[in-house]
Amino acid sequence: MSKTSLINLQNLTGERIGRLFSIADDLADTKAAPSSKSFNKGLTAALIFLEPSTRTRMSFEIACLREGVGPVVFDSATGTSLEKGETFEDTMLNIAAMKPSLIVVRSNDTLDMAAVDAQVEAPIINAGWGRQGHPTQALLDAYTLKSRTGRLQGERLLIIGDVRHSRVASSHLELAPLLGYEIGFCGPRAFMPEAPTVKVFDRLQDGLDWATGVMSLRVQLERHDSQIDLADYHALWGINKNNLKSIRPDAYLMHPGPINWGVEMSADVMKDSRNVILKQVESGARIRQALVRVTLDPKGNS
Numbered sequence: 001m002s003k004t005s006l007i008n009l010q011n012l013t014g015e016r017i018g019r020l021f022s023i024a025d026d027l028a029d030t031k032a033a034p035s036s037k038s039f040n041k042g043l044t045a046a047l048i049f050l051e052p053s054t055r056t057r058m059s060f061e062i063a064c065l066r067e068g069v070g071p072v073v074f075d076s077a078t079g080t081s082l083e084k085g086e087t088f089e090d091t092m093l094n095i096a097a098m099k100p101s102l103i104v105v106r107s108n109d110t111l112d113m114a115a116v117d118a119q120v121e122a123p124i125i126n127a128g129w130g131r132q133g134h135p136t137q138a139l140l141d142a143y144t145l146k147s148r149t150g151r152l153q154g155e156r157l158l159i160i161g162d163v164r165h166s167r168v169a170s171s172h173l174e175l176a177p178l179l180g181y182e183i184g185f186c187g188p189r190a191f192m193p194e195a196p197t198v199k200v201f202d203r204l205q206d207g208l209d210w211a212t213g214v215m216s217l218r219v220q221l222e223r224h225d226s227q228i229d230l231a232d233y234h235a236l237w238g239i240n241k242n243n244l245k246s247i248r249p250d251a252y253l254m255h256p257g258p259i260n261w262g263v264e265m266s267a268d269v270m271k272d273s274r275n276v277i278l279k280q281v282e283s284g285a286r287i288r289q290a291l292v293r294v295t296l297d298p299k300g301n302s
């Protein structure tokens with residue numbers, strides 16, 4: 001049987017996404033939502049996180065435990081053969097040779113995740129790959145959006161900020177056409193893609209007028225060569241009490257996290273009823289649990 005890795009969203013079908021969302025719905029009303037599988041069947045997931053993560057890593061660990069899959073975490077070069085110069089690719093091939101049931105990996109752009117996937121037996125889930133993509137984040141955003149609005153078709157999601165460096169924006173560009181929502185970008189020119197394939201708004205207010213929902217992105221200071229004036233950035237592109245008034249009352253306010261408060265958003269957002277930022281995190285645990293389940297049991301036999 002062929003494995004069902006998730007490296008990007010290009011080959012995902014509406015049917016597979018619908019199944020994920022439906023399992024996530026079923027998990028909604030239970031706190032722990034334990035699987036019927038016992039924990040001791042020898043299923044293991046190698047969680048390889050060589051870039052920082054809180055939400056993605058913890059939610060995959062929780063998802064695995066709830067599915068009866070033992071998570072084994074590799075999250076630092078310290079004390080490993082990476083310190084002796086072993087490459088990340090060799091590290092992954094060696095971990096894969098130990099036959100985990102599943103590999104979840106966060107890496108920078110230097111790893112060719114697709115090439116590793118082609119060489120190993122275990123399915124690989126991309127948990128954030130450099131600037132290339134963060135498919136589970138886009139899925140959990142879309143799931144949150146659908147839970148909030150009841151539909152995705154016709155929704156207009158304004159992504160504000162550092163689109164050029166954003167793996168989240170890359171994954172939304174793949175997911176939006178599959179699910180029927182529209183994407184718009186807004187932010188400083190230097191943060192916009194060189195050849196955008198979606199609407200780009202030069203003024204925040206124009207984007208806010210167009211959007212049915214808003215997602216601010218973290219300014220990735222670590223990926224910029226030049227200094228950014230964060231107060232100027234907030235004045236032009238931040239969501240705050242001045243522009244919250246002009247966002248439609250039925251909109252939703254999202255951020256994938258982590259947030260630079262006072263830069264992408266002011267603390268006023270936290271108190272706003274349209275804020276679904278922690279709902280995104282809740283959705284993330286459910287979507288990732290659903291993904292672990294269907295990845296290990298694509299036909300739903302157990």
Ligand code: CP
Nearest residue numbers: 053054055056256257
């Ligand atoms: N959104 C997201 O990927 O958060 P973490 O970096 O904390 O996993």
